[in-house]
Amino acid sequence: MFLKLTVHKKNGLHVRMAAAFISLLQNLLPNQETLKKTYVLYRDQKVQVNNLLSLVSLKIGQGEEFILHVAEKLDDSTVQQIQSFFAPTDLEDSQQSETDRLLMENSLTLHEAISALPNGIVVVNSDNIITYVNARAAQLLQTNPHELINQRADEVIPHSRLHEVLKTGKTELSRKQTIHHHTLLTTRSPIIFNGKVIGAVAIFQDISTIEKISKELNEVKELQQRLHLVLKSVSDLIGLTDENGTLIYTNEEMNALLKKIKGEPHIQSIIGPHEWNHVKKAEKQLVKLIQVNQQSSYITKINPVFVDGAFRGAVATLTPFDDIRTLLDKIDLMEQKTKYLESELAKHQGVHEAFHQIIGNSEILKESLTIAAKAAKTDSTVIITGESGTGKELVAKAIHEASSRKNHLLVRVNCAAIPPHLMESELFGYEKGAFTGAYKTHRGKFELAHKGTIFLDEIGDLSLELQAKILRVLQEKEVERIGGYAPIPLDVRVIAATNHDLKKMVDEGRFREDLYYRLHVVPIHLPPLRARKEDIPLLVEAFRQQLNERLGKNIKGYEKGFMEALLSYHWPGNIRELQNVIERLFNLADDDILRCKDLPYYISHPSCHEQQNTPEKQTIDWGNEVRPFKEYEKQIFAFACQYYPSYNQLAQALGITHKTAAKKIREYGLEHLVGKKYQTN
Numbered sequence: 001m002f003l004k005l006t007v008h009k010k011n012g013l014h015v016r017m018a019a020a021f022i023s024l025l026q027n028l029l030p031n032q033e034t035l036k037k038t039y040v041l042y043r044d045q046k047v048q049v050n051n052l053l054s055l056v057s058l059k060i061g062q063g064e065e066f067i068l069h070v071a072e073k074l075d076d077s078t079v080q081q082i083q084s085f086f087a088p089t090d091l092e093d094s095q096q097s098e099t100d101r102l103l104m105e106n107s108l109t110l111h112e113a114i115s116a117l118p119n120g121i122v123v124v125n126s127d128n129i130i131t132y133v134n135a136r137a138a139q140l141l142q143t144n145p146h147e148l149i150n151q152r153a154d155e156v157i158p159h160s161r162l163h164e165v166l167k168t169g170k171t172e173l174s175r176k177q178t179i180h181h182h183t184l185l186t187t188r189s190p191i192i193f194n195g196k197v198i199g200a201v202a203i204f205q206d207i208s209t210i211e212k213i214s215k216e217l218n219e220v221k222e223l224q225q226r227l228h229l230v231l232k233s234v235s236d237l238i239g240l241t242d243e244n245g246t247l248i249y250t251n252e253e254m255n256a257l258l259k260k261i262k263g264e265p266h267i268q269s270i271i272g273p274h275e276w277n278h279v280k281k282a283e284k285q286l287v288k289l290i291q292v293n294q295q296s297s298y299i300t301k302i303n304p305v306f307v308d309g310a311f312r313g314a315v316a317t318l319t320p321f322d323d324i325r326t327l328l329d330k331i332d333l334m335e336q337k338t339k340y341l342e343s344e345l346a347k348h349q350g351v352h353e354a355f356h357q358i359i360g361n362s363e364i365l366k367e368s369l370t371i372a373a374k375a376a377k378t379d380s381t382v383i384i385t386g387e388s389g390t391g392k393e394l395v396a397k398a399i400h401e402a403s404s405r406k407n408h409l410l411v412r413v414n415c416a417a418i419p420p421h422l423m424e425s426e427l428f429g430y431e432k433g434a435f436t437g438a439y440k441t442h443r444g445k446f447e448l449a450h451k452g453t454i455f456l457d458e459i460g461d462l463s464l465e466l467q468a469k470i471l472r473v474l475q476e477k478e479v480e481r482i483g484g485y486a487p488i489p490l491d492v493r494v495i496a497a498t499n500h501d502l503k504k505m506v507d508e509g510r511f512r513e514d515l516y517y518r519l520h521v522v523p524i525h526l527p528p529l530r531a532r533k534e535d536i537p538l539l540v541e542a543f544r545q546q547l548n549e550r551l552g553k554n555i556k557g558y559e560k561g562f563m564e565a566l567l568s569y570h571w572p573g574n575i576r577e578l579q580n581v582i583e584r585l586f587n588l589a590d591d592d593i594l595r596c597k598d599l600p601y602y603i604s605h606p607s608c609h610e611q612q613n614t615p616e617k618q619t620i621d622w623g624n625e626v627r628p629f630k631e632y633e634k635q636i637f638a639f640a641c642q643y644y645p646s647y648n649q650l651a652q653a654l655g656i657t658h659k660t661a662a663k664k665i666r667e668y669g670l671e672h673l674v675g676k677k678y679q680t681n
């Protein structure tokens with residue numbers, strides 16, 4: 001039920017009156033449960049009537065009304081007694097009234113002070129019933145004060161230990177607990193009156209923020225330590241300046257430099273005042289190679305630091321340039337190594353097995369073979385240049401074998417060997433009856449090479465007329481037989497080779513410029529053997545094995561000094577000459593060892609030609625008087641031997657035996673001239 005009551009006392013519902021009112025209600029409502037559920041409603045506020053401090057804190061003034069809400073219906077006499085408690089009285093004892101005012105003021109101040117505390121306060125009576133909760137405690141427990149008042153503390157407050165304190169009468173200091181994500185430090189104390197525990201109070205201090213700050217502080221400390229370690233472990237010189245350039249932080253390396261240059265702890269003593277002014281003004285990073293004390297150079301980076309637009313200092317990093325130079329050198333070396341390995345890999349990956357029979361490990365040869373192997377994968381025209389006997393034909397064969405045309409013919413035309421008047425019919429073929437003797441249609445080399453490869457060896461020996469005709473075939477991709485009526489379409493890959501200097505021939509008008517360029521799509525130059533002498537041992541070994549097999553011999557090795565002799569010779573006839581020399585030695589060998597004594601004299605005595613003063617013979621000088629036969633003979637041998645790399649070939653050319661040729665060369669001391677002009681003829 002609701003009772004409307006008015007306070008008439010001068011000091012309103014003051015402390016003493018409120019206490020008297022509670023006492024009255026305790027007498028009138030002996031049922032404690034009813035009393036617990038009895039409230040005072042005043043201006044939107046609701047407080048339990050038996051909570052003295054809360055009741056007083058309503059500050060109900062003189063003449064003001066409030067409602068008493070009792071949980072049960074009261075009989076008339078009880079209602080009357082309550083109403084008469086508040087009935088106006090004519091007389092008010094002025095001294096008592098002053099005492100009441102003082103009491104009221106003090107308890108209100110106390111209440112305000114407790115309410116305003118940042119700590120939460122919960123008070124229980126001796127039965128562990130909550131009698132007071134301040135606003136902060138209610139906030140921390142995430143509820144309203146009136147939800148807690150009159151409740152058992154251990155039922156409504158998590159981890160409450162006030163009942164223990166009531167039992168022991170001992171204070172529990174600063175116990176840490178977590179309630180609703182807040183870390184609280186709780187102190188619980190008994191309230192003792194007349195030596196008796198009449199209640200207890202718990203004070204909660206929220207230390208969540210402090211904890212957070214302390215955690216952050218620890219993190220900052222850790223970060224600082226790590227940063228310190230990082231700065232310590234870098235070899236760069238690091239410094240932090242204020243706005244005047246004074247170094248406020250320096251790592252050990254920077255300290256060492258400052259010590260060395262005996263400089264002030266200012267960045268200006270390292271970079272100079274001019275650069276410092278520039279950093280301040282430019283508002284961007286300065287990167288410069290700076291020489292300090294004319295001793296060491298540093299790559300210096302200065303980053304200005306601006307806070308809210310104001311220049312506050314700079315971070316300076318100095319990297320010793322020598323270190324960088326060493327690193328650059330290392331990188332350079334690594335790059336070179338990588339390039340080398342890449343090219344090696346490319347060579348191994350790129351070289352088709354058809355190239356494996358080409359022996360040699362020299363860089364210069366491998367480069368040429370790499371180009372050849374790449375060319376094999378295309379249909380481009382290839383021209384192979386190089387001295388006689390360097391392996392041009394071998395490479396042409398390998399290109400064909402490694403190409404997609406390998407299942408068709410490789411047709412070789414030796415342009416130097418076929419008589420010029422037969423060359424045209426050889427190359428292009430003829431129709432039956434095209435000329436006298438053409439009894440049947442003859443297909444030319446180009447036609448035979450259809451879908452395959454034509455190898456035009458010694459192309460520099462072609463007449464200008466035939467050069468023009470070949471150019472036409474290359475351009476039109478068709479061939480016309482002599483006496484033929486219609487051109488025949490051709491699908492032929494052309495590989496040409498020469499030991500002539502075609503460029504020079506073009507300049508001299510002996511080779512067509514247009515054909516020269518038509519052929520030079522993929523030029524491959526094969527180096528002479530003297531330019532890759534490191535290949536000699538490999539070649540000799542390969543020839544030894546081949547010849548053992550071919551000639552059914554068992555030559556096991558070479559005499560000491562043998563390889564040295566081969567290495568010091570200049571091999572004008574290149575690999576062909578080497579091959580021939582080894583074959584000759586096989587034939588001369590008495591046992592299973594190749595011996596120096598069997599080597600041709602000009603090889604076993606490499607210096608002999610330098611000692612000789614027989615001049616090269618350009619022509620044979622017949623003179624105009626008859627001279628002794630031997631003189632003519634010497635001239636003939638001196639002239640002829642220059643054009644052949646071996647006695648064998650010389651003998652063949654002169655129509656004499658090998659033995660005679662060798663004997664005569666030795667007799668006239670002409671070894672030094674053998675093969676001298678071989679490469680250019």
Ligand SMILES: Nc1ncnc2c1ncn2[C@@H]1O[C@H](COP(=O)(O)OP(=O)(O)OP(=O)(O)O)[C@@H](O)[C@H]1O
Nearest residue numbers: 357358359360387388389390391392393394575576
């Ligand atoms: N790298 C090599 N490895 C093994 N044998 C080789 C090598 N180079 C050349 N030969 C051999 O040397 C001889 C001459 O080679 P090839 O006929 O290919 O040379 P060429 O340059 O075409 O000579 P020419 O210009 O006189 O025609 C051949 O018997 C060939 O097998």
